[in-house]
Amino acid sequence: MDAPRRTGRPRSAGADSAILAATRETLGELGWSKLTMGEVAARAGVAKTTLYRRWAGKNELVVDAVAVLFDTLELPDRGSLSADVEGVVLQLAAVLEHPEAKTSLMAVIAESTRDPALRGRIRDSIVDRQKRLVLLGRERAQRRGELPREPDPVTAARAADLIFDVIAGAVVHRTLVSAEPVDENWARAFTSLLLGGLRALTPPGRPT
Numbered sequence: 001m002d003a004p005r006r007t008g009r010p011r012s013a014g015a016d017s018a019i020l021a022a023t024r025e026t027l028g029e030l031g032w033s034k035l036t037m038g039e040v041a042a043r044a045g046v047a048k049t050t051l052y053r054r055w056a057g058k059n060e061l062v063v064d065a066v067a068v069l070f071d072t073l074e075l076p077d078r079g080s081l082s083a084d085v086e087g088v089v090l091q092l093a094a095v096l097e098h099p100e101a102k103t104s105l106m107a108v109i110a111e112s113t114r115d116p117a118l119r120g121r122i123r124d125s126i127v128d129r130q131k132r133l134v135l136l137g138r139e140r141a142q143r144r145g146e147l148p149r150e151p152d153p154v155t156a157a158r159a160a161d162l163i164f165d166v167i168a169g170a171v172v173h174r175t176l177v178s179a180e181p182v183d184e185n186w187a188r189a190f191t192s193l194l195l196g197g198l199r200a201l202t203p204p205g206r207p208t
Contacts, residue, residue, distance in 0.1 A: 018044045019051060023065035028103040032111045037061070059118045066104045067125045069095055075133045081141040085191045086184070088133055089171055093182030096175040106176060127164070134164045147198070166194060 022043035026035050037058060041048040055061040073091050078084050095101050112119040138160065141147040150156035170190060174180050 015044070015046055015050065016054065019046060019054070019061075020065040020068055023061055024069075024100040024104045027062060027065070027107050028100055032062075032107050035062070059115070059121055062104070062108055063118070063121045063125050066101070066108055067129065069098070069101045069104075070126055070130055073130065073133060075136050075140075077140060081137065081144070081146045082191050082195060084137050084140065085167070085194060086187045088137070089167065089182065089187040089190060090184070092168070092171045093175055093187075096172065102176060105172075127168075130168070131160060131164050134160045134167075138163070163194075163198070166197070 019040060022040050023035070026040050026043060030039070035058065037051050038048050040061065041051050051061065055064065070092075073088065073095065075084060075088055078087050096105070108118070108122065112122055138147060142149050150159065171182060174182050174186070180186075
């Protein structure tokens with residue numbers, strides 16, 4: 001029996017990385033309005049058709065170029081919920097301190113205010129993907145007995161959304177809007193405030 005014939009070329013991780021890096025570079029230098037698929041292809045050293053085989057258009061390409069920066073975030077087990085939160089806060093701030101991350105994220109957020117489809121792409125590719133850190137941290141804290149388990153999945157999902165919004169919102173505002181440093185002292189104070197809020201949301205009689 002003949003082996004099934006493969007169609008198309010396999011994707012090259014190296015080409016993808018070069019394209020995404022070129023996208024961030026172009027976005028930082030030229031801004032959203034002047035960024036074109038052709039310009040990115042030229043900087044990445046690939047044919048424009050290569051981009052269109054991978055991404056339908058500029059929105060998808062730019063969001064993926066920004067999203068890959070945040071996919072580097074991890075949540076190492078540092079022994080306690082407070083230490084875990086402090087660690088991820090410092091990691092997120094470090095990512096946002098990179099010039100290409102800063103300019104790319106600001107550009108794509110600004111454009112998304114005028115483009116609902118782009119806003120949805122950001123939610124799917126960046127926000128929802130990074131909520132994994134909140135879910136992992138909460139599960140780990142529950143295993144340690146630091147947080148109660150929520151019997152209602154709807155309530156649990158809403159709490160995870162709120163925690164993510166508070167952490168991401170505070171760190172992004174601090175680094176990109178206020179242009180203030182996120183150091184260990186700030187991360188510690190912020191974590192104390194966050195965990196105090198979590199305790200206030202916990203029903204009476206249930207330990208945190």
